[in-house]
Amino acid sequence: MSEIGTKSNPLRVAVIGAGPTGFYTAEHLFKQKEYVVEVDMFDRLPTPYGLVRYGVAPDHQKIKSVTAVYDRIAQNPGFRFFGNVQIGKDITASDLCQYYHQIVYTTGAQTDRQMNIPGEDLAGSLPATEFVAWYNGHPDFRDYDVDLSHENVAVVGVGNVAMDVARILCRTPEELATTDIADYALEKLRHSQVKNVYILGRRGPAQAAFTTPEIKELGEMADTDAYVEPDEAELDALSEAALAVSSDRATMKKVEVIQSYAGRPSSGKTRRLILRFLVSPVELFGDDTGQVVAMRMVKNKLYKTDSGTLRPKATDSFEEIPVGLVFRAIGYRGVPIPGVPFYDSWGVILNREGRVIDPETQAPITGQYTGGWIKRGPSGVIGTNKPDALETVQNMLADVAAGEILQPQHPTRAAAADFIAAKQPDYFSYDDWLKLDAIEVARGKAQGRPRVKFTSVPEMLTAVGKK
Amino acid sequence: MKVRRILATKGMRVITIGPEQQIRDAVAILARHNIGALVVVDTTNHPIGILSERDIIRESASNEQVFDRTVADLMTRDVITGMPNDDTHSLAHTMTERRFRHMPIVDEGVLIGIVSIGDILKAERDQYRGEIDTLETQIMANDD
Numbered sequence: 101m102s103e104i105g106t107k108s109n110p111l112r113v114a115v116i117g118a119g120p121t122g123f124y125t126a127e128h129l130f131k132q133k134e135y136v137v138e139v140d141m142f143d144r145l146p147t148p149y150g151l152v153r154y155g156v157a158p159d160h161q162k163i164k165s166v167t168a169v170y171d172r173i174a175q176n177p178g179f180r181f182f183g184n185v186q187i188g189k190d191i192t193a194s195d196l197c198q199y200y201h202q203i204v205y206t207t208g209a210q211t212d213r214q215m216n217i218p219g220e221d222l223a224g225s226l227p228a229t230e231f232v233a234w235y236n237g238h239p240d241f242r243d244y245d246v247d248l249s250h251e252n253v254a255v256v257g258v259g260n261v262a263m264d265v266a267r268i269l270c271r272t273p274e275e276l277a278t279t280d281i282a283d284y285a286l287e288k289l290r291h292s293q294v295k296n297v298y299i300l301g302r303r304g305p306a307q308a309a310f311t312t313p314e315i316k317e318l319g320e321m322a323d324t325d326a327y328v329e330p331d332e333a334e335l336d337a338l339s340e341a342a343l344a345v346s347s348d349r350a351t352m353k354k355v356e357v358i359q360s361y362a363g364r365p366s367s368g369k370t371r372r373l374i375l376r377f378l379v380s381p382v383e384l385f386g387d388d389t390g391q392v393v394a395m396r397m398v399k400n401k402l403y404k405t406d407s408g409t410l411r412p413k414a415t416d417s418f419e420e421i422p423v424g425l426v427f428r429a430i431g432y433r434g435v436p437i438p439g440v441p442f443y444d445s446w447g448v449i450l451n452r453e454g455r456v457i458d459p460e461t462q463a464p465i466t467g468q469y470t471g472g473w474i475k476r477g478p479s480g481v482i483g484t485n486k487p488d489a490l491e492t493v494q495n496m497l498a499d500v501a502a503g504e505i506l507q508p509q510h511p512t513r514a515a516a517a518d519f520i521a522a523k524q525p526d527y528f529s530y531d532d533w534l535k536l537d538a539i540e541v542a543r544g545k546a547q548g549r550p551r552v553k554f555t556s557v558p559e560m561l562t563a564v565g566k567k
Numbered sequence: 568m569k570v571r572r573i574l575a576t577k578g579m580r581v582i583t584i585g586p587e588q589q590i591r592d593a594v595a596i597l598a599r600h601n602i603g604a605l606v607v608v609d610t611t612n613h614p615i616g617i618l619s620e621r622d623i624i625r626e627s628a629s630n631e632q633v634f635d636r637t638v639a640d641l642m643t644r645d646v647i648t649g650m651p652n653d654d655t656h657s658l659a660h661t662m663t664e665r666r667f668r669h670m671p672i673v674d675e676g677v678l679i680g681i682v683s684i685g686d687i688l689k690a691e692r693d694q695y696r697g698e699i700d701t702l703e704t705q706i707m708a709n710d711d
Contacts, residue, residue, distance in 0.1 A: 162705045162708060163701075165704060165705060165708030166701070166704045166705075168708070307654075342657070345660070346656070346660065348656075405649070405653060405657075406647045406648060406649070407647060407648070407649035407653050407657060407658050407661050407670060408653075408657035408660055408661040409649075409650070409652075409653035409654045409657040409658070410654075410657070411652070411653075443575075443579060446571060446575055448575045450578070450579065451575075451576055451578070452576065452577060452578040453576050453577075454576065457578050459579075462579075475575065475576055476572050476575045476576050477571060477572050477575050479568055479569070479572045480568075480693075480694050480697050480698075481698055482697070482701050483698060483699070483700030483701035483702075484693060484694055484696075484697030484698070484701075485697065486696070486697060486700055487692075487693035487696050487697060488697075491576075
C-alpha cells in the first residue's frame with residue numbers, strides 16, 4: 101500500500117456535523133502541509149453552520165458574520181459537503197469506515213438538562229433549546245407549539261441561551277422585523293401577551309455566567325424595563341471577599357451594571373425583565389388541565405467549597421410566583437451516536453483530548469475522533485472551538501504518522517460520493533447551499549432583512565431544483 | 568468555566584496508587600503515564616492522599632534510599648478535593664495561594680479525576696484565544 105496523505109492517496113476524513121467545530125477541524129486539516137487531505141463534511145440538515153444558523157439569536161446578526169470564514173474553508177478543493185445526510189439513519193458509522201481513514205464527530209450538544217423537580221412535565225414547561233430552534237427556523241421545530249398568551253414567563257438559568265430567550269420574548273416586533281428570525285415566529289411574537297419575564301439565577305450577580313455586554317443589552321431594549329430586586333443585587337460577604345482578592349475587572353463591571361438595575365422605577369415600558377438571584381425552582385404547579393400556573397422557588401445562600409468555589413445552598417425560605425411558561429436553560433448535553441462510546445452523565449463522547457476511547461480498555465479507538473461541545477461539553481464562545489478542534493487535529497495527524505488509521509475498502513472521493521448518493525439521493529452539496537443562501541438573502545433584501553430563511557427540508561429541496 | 572469541562576477530554580480513568588506501595592512503583596507509574604502526581608486511594612477507592620513528583624524529589628535530596636519508602640511515607644495527607652461543578656478560576660486561585668499543583672476531583676464521594684494547574688491554564692488559554700478570535704471576526708465583519 102502506498103503512503104497515505106499523498107496526492108495520489110490522500111488522507112480521507114469524514115467530519116460529522118457542519119457547525120463551527122466541523123469547519124475549524126477542516127481548516128486545521130487543510131492548513132498543515134505534511135499531508136494531502138480530503139474532507140467530506142456531513143450534516144443531517146441541508147444547511148451548514150449548525151448553531152450559528154439555528155442557535156445564535158436573530159438580534160445578534162454580527163455574531164453570524166463568522167460564516168464568511170466557513171465559506172472560505174469550504175472553497176478548499178479538498179472539501180465537500182453532504183447535507184441532509186444523517187449518520188445512524190441514512191448512513192451508519194460502520195459504513196463510514198469503508199470510505200474514510202478518520203472520522204470526526206462534531207455533533208454538538210443538541211438537548212437540554214432537566215431540572216428534575218415536580219411539575220417539570222406540565223404543559224408550558226419547556227426546554228429553552230426548543231424555543232431557540234423554533235424562532236431560528238430549525239426545520240424540526242417549525243410546528244412547535246408555544247403559547248405566548250401568558251403574561252408571566254420564567255427563564256431558568258443565566259447563561260447566554262437564557263439571555264437570548266429572555267431578550268427575544270421582550271423585543272418588540274419592530275426590533276425583530278429587521279432580523280432573520282423565522283417568519284412564523286415573528287408572526288406569533290407579534291401577538292404575544294407576555295408582560296413579565298423572570299430570569300432566575302441560583303447564585304449571585306458575581307457568579308452569573310452572562311457577560312457584561314449581554315447584561316447591558318437587557319437594559320437597552322425598546323419597550324422593556326430591566327429590573328433587579330435591590331437586596332439580590334448586593335453582593336454577599338463571600339462574593340465581596342472573593343472579588344476583592346481576584347480584583348477581576350470584568351466581574352466588577354458586570355456587578356456594577358446589575359446594580360444599576362436595582363430598584364429601578366418603571367419608565368412606562370410595556371414589558372418588564374426581572375433578574376432574580378440566589379433562587380432555585382423547586383416545584384411547578386398546574387391547573388386542572390395540566391397547564392403550569394405557578395412556580396415555587398427556594399432562596400439560596402452561598403457557601404465556599406474546599407477548593408474555593410462559591411456554591412448555592414438552599415435555605416428554608418420559599419417564594420411562589422405565578423408563571424404560565426417556564427423555559428429551562430440550565431445546561432445542554434449531547435445526543436449519543438449509535439456505535440460511538442458515550443459518557444452519559446455528562447452527555448459527551450468518551451474521549452481523551454479528542455481521541456474517542458474504549459470504555460473498557462480506555463485505549464483509543466482507531467480512526468475515531470471528536471471535537472466541540474460533544475467532546476468537552478457546552479462551554480465558551482464560537483471561537484473556543486478553534487483551539488478545541490486544533491487539539492483533536494494534532495492527535496489525528498500524530499496517529500497518521502504512527503500508521504494508526506482505518507483501512508477503508510474504498511478510499512476514494514468517487515466511491516464515497518456514489519455510496520452517499522445511493523443512500524440519500526437528496527443530499528445537499530455546498531453549491532446547493534450557496535444557491536439556497538442567495539435565494540434567502542434576496543428574499544430578505546426585499547424586506548430589509550439579512551435573509552428570510554427556508555424552514556422546511558422539502559422547501560429547501562424545491563428551491564434549489566432538487567424536487 | 569467549570570472543572571467538568573477539563574475532565575471531559577481526559578478520559579474517565581484516574582491513575583491511582585495504594586498507600587503501601589513503594590516509591591519505585593510510583594515513579595514507574597508517573598513516568599509511564601507522563602504525569603506529575605498520583606492520587607493515593609484506600610481499598611474503597613477513596614482518596615486519602617496525593618503523591619507528587621515534588622514529594623519524591625524533596626525526600627531524595629536527603630535520602631538516597633527513597634525508592635524503598637512507601638507511598639504513605641511521602642504522600643501529602645491533607646488533600647483538598649474539588650467537584651466537577653467548581654469554577655476553574657477558584658481552583659486556580661486556591662492552588663496558587665496554597666502552592667500545590669494537582670487537585671483530585673470527587674463527585675458524590677467518588678474519585679472521578681485529577682486536575683492540574685497546567686490543565687486549567689491550557690483550558691483558560693484556549694477560552695481566551697477563542698474569545699479573541701470571535702471578537703476579531705465580528706470587528707472585521709462589515710456592518711451591512
